Amino acid sequence: MTPSTQPAAQPPAEGASQSHIDRAIRHVSILIVDDEPGMRNYLTRTLEPRCKKVMAAANAEEASTLLDAHHFDLVLLDNVMPGQSGLDWLAEQRRVGLFAEAILMTAYADLETAIHAMRVGASDFVLKPFRSNQILNAVNRCMVQKYLRRENFLLKYELQADSLAARGRLIGTSPGIESVRKTLERVAPMPTPVLFTGASGTGKEICARTLHAMSDRANAPFVPINCASISPDRLSRDLFGDPTQPGSDGLLVHASGGTIFLDEVAELPLPMQGELLRVLEDGSLRPHGSEREMPLNLRFVFATNADLDRAMEEGRFRRDLYHRINVVNIQMPPLRERVGDIPELAELFMGKFSRQLGVEPLVLTDQVLLNMARYDWQGNVRELKNLIERSLILGEFPPEFAGSADGGDNEPVESLHAVERRHILSVLEACGGNRAEAARRLGVSRKTIDRKCSMWNV
Numbered sequence: 001m002t003p004s005t006q007p008a009a010q011p012p013a014e015g016a017s018q019s020h021i022d023r024a025i026r027h028v029s030i031l032i033v034d035d036e037p038g039m040r041n042y043l044t045r046t047l048e049p050r051c052k053k054v055m056a057a058a059n060a061e062e063a064s065t066l067l068d069a070h071h072f073d074l075v076l077l078d079n080v081m082p083g084q085s086g087l088d089w090l091a092e093q094r095r096v097g098l099f100a101e102a103i104l105m106t107a108y109a110d111l112e113t114a115i116h117a118m119r120v121g122a123s124d125f126v127l128k129p130f131r132s133n134q135i136l137n138a139v140n141r142c143m144v145q146k147y148l149r150r151e152n153f154l155l156k157y158e159l160q161a162d163s164l165a166a167r168g169r170l171i172g173t174s175p176g177i178e179s180v181r182k183t184l185e186r187v188a189p190m191p192t193p194v195l196f197t198g199a200s201g202t203g204k205e206i207c208a209r210t211l212h213a214m215s216d217r218a219n220a221p222f223v224p225i226n227c228a229s230i231s232p233d234r235l236s237r238d239l240f241g242d243p244t245q246p247g248s249d250g251l252l253v254h255a256s257g258g259t260i261f262l263d264e265v266a267e268l269p270l271p272m273q274g275e276l277l278r279v280l281e282d283g284s285l286r287p288h289g290s291e292r293e294m295p296l297n298l299r300f301v302f303a304t305n306a307d308l309d310r311a312m313e314e315g316r317f318r319r320d321l322y323h324r325i326n327v328v329n330i331q332m333p334p335l336r337e338r339v340g341d342i343p344e345l346a347e348l349f350m351g352k353f354s355r356q357l358g359v360e361p362l363v364l365t366d367q368v369l370l371n372m373a374r375y376d377w378q379g380n381v382r383e384l385k386n387l388i389e390r391s392l393i394l395g396e397f398p399p400e401f402a403g404s405a406d407g408g409d410n411e412p413v414e415s416l417h418a419v420e421r422r423h424i425l426s427v428l429e430a431c432g433g434n435r436a437e438a439a440r441r442l443g444v445s446r447k448t449i450d451r452k453c454s455m456w457n458v
Contacts, residue, residue, distance in 0.1 A: 025139055029053035029071065033063040033086065034078040034105065043076060046132045047139070060089040067093065071295045072100045074142060076135070077122075079106040079113070087113075091120040097290030099253075101142050105130075150254045154221050170203070170210045171348060172341030174420070175444035175452070176333030180207065183330055188214035193280070193325050195265075196303040198332030201382030204303040205263060207332060212259040217299060220258035223251050228264035236272060241287055252285055252296060259299045265325065266306035266317055277321045300325070333443040335377040335384060340420045342372050345381060349388040359392055371401045424452055 028051050032043045040056040048054045055070065057063035059081055066072075075098070079086040090102055104117045104125035117125055123142045126134055170181060187194060188211055196204040205224060212222045227235060241250035252260065262268070268276065279285055280300060284293040302325045311317035335342070346364050354361040377383055391397045424442065428449070431437040435453070439446045452458075 025051055025143055027052050028073045028143055031063060031066060031072040031075045032056040033075060035059055035081045043135065046135060060084040063089065064093065067098065068292065074139060075100050075102045077102055077104055079104055087116055087120055090122065094121050097287065097292030099294050101146055103138055103142055153254050154223060170207055171345055172338055174338035174340045175448040176338050176442060177341060179444045179448065180330055180332065184211050184214060187328050189216065191299055192327050193300045193302065194328045194330060195326045196330050196332060198305060199334050199380055200305045201380035202332035202334055203381050204332055205261065207330065208261045208301045208303060211301060215299070217258050221255045222259045222261065223255040224261045224263060225251065226263045228267040232269045240275065240285070252279065252298065253294065255298060257297050259301055261301045263303045265302040266304045266308060266311050273318045273321050277318065277324060280324050331443050335380045337423070337442055339373040339423065343369055345384055346372065346388060349385045353389045353392050357392055362391055362397065368397055368401055421456060425458065
């Protein structure tokens with residue numbers, strides 16, 4: 001940690017313009033702690049036009065009171081003050097819960113002060129007297145370092161979780177997917193929790209990523225967490241921080257401003273369900289060992305392929321948590337109910353895997369696509385993706401997809417639209433002509449069924 005002693009003639013930040021600094025700190029809330037009224041006024045005038053919130057305290061006692069009532073991203077702290085020194089106050093506040101970055105302001109910088117500041121958690125210090133560009137530079141540098149630490153933490157977590165494979169976009173124009181897409185458009189601008197349900201492989205995480213990309217949080221982190229693939233102890237540390245390491249923040253803190261996606265939420269252990277419920281209801285988190293709550297700016301999205309009604313009856317899932325997360329429920333349709341999307345999905349996977357494997361793509365003939373449309377797809381989109389990859393490796397489709405459906409050579413090839421028509425009409429027939437019930441089973445709107453029936457003169 002080195003003091004900020006740049007001459008006033010230098011630019012506001014190394015290689016950065018003043019507008020660049022303003023963009024970096026515009027959402028930052030700052031607490032100024034200094035016993036000199038002139039210094040407090042000077043810093044307030046300098047920072048207030050550029051930051052979200054600036055408050056000032058004349059001593060350690062006033063600063064503690066403000067911290068109890070408000071959340072700050074950064075504290076500008078004078079060291080030499082009557083009563084209690086800035087560094088002693090900082091050390092005390094770290095113990096009871098200070099979640100902000102800290103910059104020490106001092107006229108007496110020496111090696112001992114620098115070491116002490118580093119030990120109690122100061123990020124930087126500036127030498128008095130200083131000019132406005134020096135303090136702005138220090139604030140900008142401090143916040144940029146904080147954002148880089150967060151990005152590194154989240155990237156390391158995502159690479160370890162191997163969730164990069166779930167990246168993609170919501171593909172298809174079938175009635176079921178169009179209904180999902182319309183719901184996403186309506187709910188995206190809101191902070192409302194969303195619960196994605198449906199069988200494994202139907203694309204719940206991709207749909208959650210699409211929701212995040214459509215929201216005003218698109219430039220903030222999207223953090224996927226698979227509750228079924230992580231041990232309970234590690235899951236608790238990942239979410240809430242490590243209680244054995246003071247200042248060890250979890251994903252709930254690092255994902256600030258973004259979206260948390262809890263996949264397989266039915267597998268969340270009961271004690272953590274209680275902790276999660278408190279976070280959802282209060283919008284804040286009390287880190288281990290802290291006496292203060294930390295406000296959280298997060299959107300929560302959930303997914304499961306489990307029967308949550310049964311899990312609640314068996315006591316494996318809290319009923320109050322279920323009602324808290326099930327504000328908007330989006331049911332993902334299985335692939336067999338969206339056969340019209342198979343050509344687009346197959347083409348997408350064929351192009352992706354042929355490039356990755358360095359082989360020529362296989363031809364998706366009408367007969368191959370027809371056989372795909374007739375297949376049951378118990379594994380849904382994930383099974384289709386695996387089929388394409390396996391076929392490229394072997395150089396051919398399996399016989400049940402390459403040849404005609406019954407092994408003959410003279411069967412006429414029908415269009416996928418005809419397959420879709422037959423499927424919708426069969427569901428409608430099974431419902432005794434009840435279009436509302438058929439729409440529910442298909443995962444589409446009643447208007448979609450009415451439109452299709454009108455088009456087919458049914």
